[in-house]
Amino acid sequence: MNEIELNQIFHTAADGMRVIDRNFNVLRMNKALCHMSGISIERGLGKKCYEVFSGSVCHTAQCPFPMILAGRERIECDVFKLRYDGVKIPCILTATPLSDSDGNVIGIVENFKDISERKAMEEALLSLNSELELRVKKRTQDLEEEILQRKKSEKALKISEKKLRRLSSELLDRQERERQHIANELHDVLGRSLTAIKYSVESIVKNMYENGDSIYTKKLNNVLMLIKNAGQEVREISVNLRPSILDDLGILATISWFCREFNKTYPEFYIQRNITVQEDDIPDPIKIVVFRLLQEAMNNSVKHCQCNKIQIDLKKSDNKLSLTIQDNGNGFDLSEQLSSNKGPDKRFGLISMQERVELSGGVFNIKSSDIGTIISVEWL
Known part of the structure; x- marks a missing residue:
């Protein structure tokens, strides 16, 4: 390959290139470097390297020239170079030794790859990441504040509900x-x-x-x-x-008495009782709740459910007291009866029954269909 061909390759290279002797003089520079530095070949040749395309590592320990002279074969690093008009250009600098026919280092060859677009994208990405981090941080702070306020509200609501229940x-x-x-x-x-x-x-x-x-x-x-x-x-x-019998003889005697009186008034009703508890199995505060539930549920069956049979189950197992009242009537629409649009006299006393149970520490459930209604209550 002759000198003309080598010179053509040198000047058509996409990256900026220059050759520097041991005295820091610029011996050659290609057209790409002229474009990058803003200095023509005529003005650049013979100048010191730090005068033509100076940079951030010039006159520092990071300057590649002394390292090449000290024996390094190749140096590659990111640097900022200064154009003739003062504009900074980010580059990847690759420096290699220039040797004579005897292998003696007589200078260096520097290659400058312009990475302005890459740096701009990196800076834009960093800026975007910073903005995103700020937004995430702000949103996190907002969420933490919302969670804190919600916890405060929930705590206040629980206190209010506790007071209301009391x-x-x-x-x-x-x-x-x-x-x-x-x-x-x-x-x-x-x-x-x-x-x-x-x-x-x-x-x-x-x-x-x-x-x-x-x-x-x-x-x-x-x-x-x-x-x-x-x-x-x-x-x-x-x-x-x-009923005075509740205070005098207890809930079991009261249930028996109430069922007898109920049958006297409604002789067409069949009442089946399955009671397997003892008087002491039922705490005193719950006895009145059991009676009121029985009273309300059986009166509802008579008034609204068109039934002729009522079954009462009262038992205790695994330290759990349970009461079930079931009829064979035609049932009713639970959602309609529990609707807030209905007055208390139209809700069959369901709300008051539920409140009594929950205030006494129990769990209230009711199911109703066209084959009957089941009210079940459990106390732990």
């Missing part, structure tokens, strides 16, 4: 105590008074009958009947408020 429980307790007080007053005071009036009227009727005063005897007999009816109504109201 107040509801206290309200039910007070209601039961008031029911018991009123029932006792009705039974002991009003019932006693009506009984005294009845005996007095009966005595008057007897005396008048013996004296032949039949006209007033008949009228007083009517009064006596009204008094008897009033006494019976007072007893029924007292029982409905709070």
Whole structure:
């Protein structure tokens, strides 16, 4: 290959190239380097290398020239070079030794690959990553704040729900105590008074009958009947408020009594009882809940479900007390009955039953279909 061909290859190379002697003088430079540096070949030849295309490693320990002279075969590094107009150009500098025919190093050959586009992309990517990190950090902070606020809200809600449950429980307790007080007053005071009036009227009727005063005897007999009816109504109201048998004999006796009274009123109903617990198996606070559930559920069956059979199961296993009340009626739409649009008198007392159970520490479940309704409650 002759000198002309070598010179053509040198000047048509895509990368900038130059040859420097041991005294740092530029011996040759190609057209690509002229374009990169902004200096013509005529102005560049004979100049010092650091005057033509100076850079960040010139006059430093990282300068490749001393390292090549010291025996290094090849040096490659990223550098910034300064154009004639002051613009910095990022390059990959590759330096190799230039030797004579005897193998003596007489200079170096430098190759400059312009990586401006790559650097621009790297900087853009770094900027994008930095912006993304800032956004992620900001979003993370926002999420942490949201989570913190949510936890605070949930904690406040739990405290509020706990207070509400405590107040509801206290309200039910007070209601039961008031029911018991009123029932006792009705039974002991009003019932006693009506009984005294009845005996007095009966005595008057007897005396008048013996004296032949039949006209007033008949009228007083009517009064006596009204008094008897009033006494019976007072007893029924007292029982409905709070049956004294519950406090005197316990829940098991109360269930038996209630079922008998229920059958007296609704003789067409068949009541099946499967009770396998002892009185001591049922804690005192739960006894009134069991009675109210039984009372409400059986009255619902009569009023709304068109059934003729009710089954009651009360048992305890694995320290779990369970109550199940089941009828064979036509059922009802649960979602409709539990709708907030319905008034309390239209919901069959389902909400009050559920609240009573949950406030007593139990779990309330109800299923209803066209073959019957099942209310099941469990206490651990």
